[in-house]
Amino acid sequence: MADAKGASQKLVAPVEHKGRRGFLPIETNTFDRYFISVILWIGISFLWMRFLEQFLPLWVSTVLCLILAIVIIRKG
Amino acid sequence: MKSSALRKALGWIGLYGLWTVMIVITIVPIYWMIVVSARSRVELFDAPTLLIKSFYAPNYIKPLTDPVFQRYLINSLIIATSNALLVTILAMLATYALSRWRLPGADNIFFWTITQRMAPPAAFVLPMFLIYTRVFKIGDWTMFDTQFGLILLYCVFNLPFAVWLMKGIMDGVPIELDEAAFVDGANRWTVLTRVVAPLVAPGLAITFILSWIFAWNEYLFAANLTSVNARTITTGLAAFVSVTGTNWGEMAAVATVAILPALIFLVFVQRYIVTGLTFGAVKE
């Protein structure tokens, strides 16, 4: 470990993240796209319940999110 | 020339001034705790002075000679040490795997591991209670109120942290070293214990320390998943808040005693902290 203080070292992120590049601004792998879809679905549902459910029932948002999810998983 | 000397002097004054202030701020609460622990109950409400005028020993003697309290202390020691050992070993194995194999979904596993630490704990008391009393049940034995139960539980908080700490440090060990050892005929286990482990020792040390401190200090689950046998020192602390007047003096005494082991520990391993706490941000 003593030589770890040598001149050749640099500071890097402790994580790496590899995947493909779609329309999303970052590289994502399959799991990421599912993850993003679920996160968006939950978040949109919360907002929908707060602001839009008086006018449109919740299943509308669910359908919209499902479509969004398919797009993200396919093309993201 | 002159202005440079002046600037230098000002720099020193600033440096020491800053640190004096920081040290005073750090010390005062701890010092006050010791002051309170040295006072009897009737003296507590005297006009505050920062001096220790007399030492009221019963605050210390009473808990320290109480067998129940001694058991709490021993429980805490066992639980913290075992948990820290377990976490350190598991984290070393896990990060070795994450860093040496291209496992599918490895970085997602890494993030999932960390999310384990994020939940607000209160909601998880009931499920943990049910799991420990219903699922882990062999005859009359349950995981509830056992040291083992807490040792296992604290992994939820400590393992994510440990994996994170160790991951980058593991990555920092050049894979060529492994290869060289393989060529020399070593098996994987020997490589891990003889080649890699010594190189990541500062990381192991810091993982061990932080896990130990956390396990020593945890309160909510220790209070709710134990009853008599496996109670820890922090639950003992809370018990001093009693109906007949919070026993501030004794509580402060117990708190003082409770930080001592951690303190001794910390002084010993001081020097590894700075080399180990990089969260793997250093790479050659």
Place this chain on the structure above:
Amino acid sequence: MRSNRAGWALLTPTLVILAIVGFLPFLYVLYVSFFDWNPFSNQLGMKWTGVDNFRRLVFDGAFLDSLWRTGLFAFTTVTIELALGFLLAQTLVKSFPGRTVFRTIYVLPLVMAPIAVGATWRLLTIPGFGPIPYFLDKWFDIDFRLATFADQAFLTVIAMDVWHWTPFVTLTLLAGLTAMPKEPLEQAQVDGANRWQVFRYLTIPMMMPVLLTVIFIRLMDALRIVDEVFMLTSGGPGTATQFIGIHIYRVIVPKTDYGYGSAMSLMVLYFTIVLCWLLFIALAQVGKQRE
């Protein structure tokens, strides 16, 4: 080159333990969050209500207030800790007489149990025998009563958290600073860059991974703070320091509103995960730019 089986074998114990004590309870909480379940209500047992708990949550003023308060608290403490920690870490990079002593004393709060930290600060601030109210009154004529004035309580809780966790931030940043390559800095100084420029254009970018990591860790823990605050103010005065962890505790433990409390807990977990995921992605991006 090698089979993945050995790799998985090494990873399995960790995953199994986390699944048992982490993921299994999570599934249970998820399950309960879809039920109306309060043993002390008129209707005993669990009753399926679908997403009604969440529907109630997004309109629950007390909950949203407490969420907002927690966010404010986490943002303030992490900012202060980061600024102060960076300053202190920079002074510790170079050796000077007394450095080790300072550093050793300075990390003391780190080893204290949160519950003991809360108790200690309570001893400091309780009117009647605590020194802080006494001396503030004597020297500055300030009426310091934590349990009466909301602002004082909030600031004291922030001060306590900063006191408790800045050492950790300092040490981590110090580790990063120590490991930072020196040549670019020296080169820059030779080229005539002033201190600020070096700091702004070299140190900060180079430290970015460490900084993000520290923010991540501190944010994650600040968002779920309970023990210290519970011991110091128990969330008072009124609800001035009732952070989300305490709020959830109150709903689940004394009120025994298991279903609603579980939903609350999950919503907080959701926000935490989203926040931390964004940081995580940022971290990965920084890593990529570096390569």
Place this chain on the structure above:
Amino acid sequence: MFKHKMTVMFSVLVLLSMVLSACTVAAPAPQPAAPAAESGEASWWRTASQAAGCEGVTIRGVSESTPPSRYAADVLAASFEAETGIKVELEATSWDEMYTKAINDMQAGTGIYDFVYIEQDIIYQYLANDYLTNLTQLLADNPELASPDFDFAKFTSFIDNFKDADGNIYGVPMEAFLKVYLYRLDLFNDPAIQEAFKAQYGYDLAPATTHQQYQDIADFFTQYGKDNDMELWGTTVQGNTGHASSFYEFFESIAPTFGVYNWGINQDNWKASVENGGEMNSDAAKEALAFWVGLLADAPPEATASTWDEVAASFAAGRAAQGWVYGENAAWIATDPERSKVVGNVGVALPPIAEGVMADAESGAGYIGYYDGGAFGLPVSSQNPLCTLLWMQYVGQESVQADWAIAGSRIVMESTYDDPKVQEVDAKVDGYYTLMRESGPLFRGAPPFPFHSALREVVQPFIWKALSGELTPAEALDQAAAAADAELVNLGYGQ
């Protein structure tokens, strides 16, 4: 070098943890005392224990860490084990923790606890959930286990709190006390002070019987403390702005003295607000809250951080001239110089009340203060109900009561009042026990609400806000009543 050190350190730690594990196995908690009855003829307790197959069994309980509980854990448990061979592990812990654990256990039906402490105010929640075993029934079903020394009829009327509608009993009372009015004898009896007080207010200084007198005395002593540069204030206030204790002080001790009973909730339709037929935000309640919050001006600065513990501590430190203090503290404040500066100077009286309240209390329509206490109950989920039944009868014997009363200022049986030891202490605490015996019926426990803690959680933030000045008393109670109405509907009451 490095490697070597780390190896040494780790091995030391491993060794240490192993040694320590060995220690716990080798040194369990207090060794069981030698059974007393072994040499002589078997006592009733041992015969019964053998008959029920309980010898060697361990029963577990959870209780709040109060002096009575600790006496039960330390003294009674040991002698019970000696008599019967049944080991009792009584876990004495903090109030919040006790509830979580007991409720978790009974809710899940895990049967970890064979007996639990049930405070008078929570029993109705437990009964509604069928958590507890019917002790009357259990004793009738097992006549061979019914001790000749045990009889529910020997208890004071406090036991009525633990009965269901049919008169079946679900708990063996183990502690009971009043929240009384304590005042400082040395201050109230000082001729110079008496003279000054009379000069200022025109009547004699004596323990307050009306709220106006209470206010006058509080004002007077606060001023007196200021003038003489003493750390003295006129009253205590249990006004913690983040803890349930302030809710309790207001609704159980202050509001009743203004004629607002049962938290101001109309028990016919389960409504709290005046519009819906409740009294929580009635004028009397608002007057009560204004009076109580107003007392903060005459209270020591720690009042807004005080729970029941700190109120007693403040009074014991001589920082208040009078106050509402839980009776369990009366004995140690008056007698223990280790903890109290006002030993021998504690006066006990009935709290001040508004007009008409005494008539209500005497007729049973109302009450003048809080009668607190708890019992040991037997959860349905207990795995050793019969062994626990023996333990409960053991702590419910007349012979153990007097020493227990001395240790914890609690009395649950009529006969205990006559014990010479108790009477001796009674003289030192200005007749607290006598007051409890004679005026006990004027006090009452919490109303029989099965939603006790759920409703408390909803209402208490408004009380805290009134105490911290964020809301005026009237606003606080209006909002509290509205919130209470909503929560009661939510809980399924008064749709």
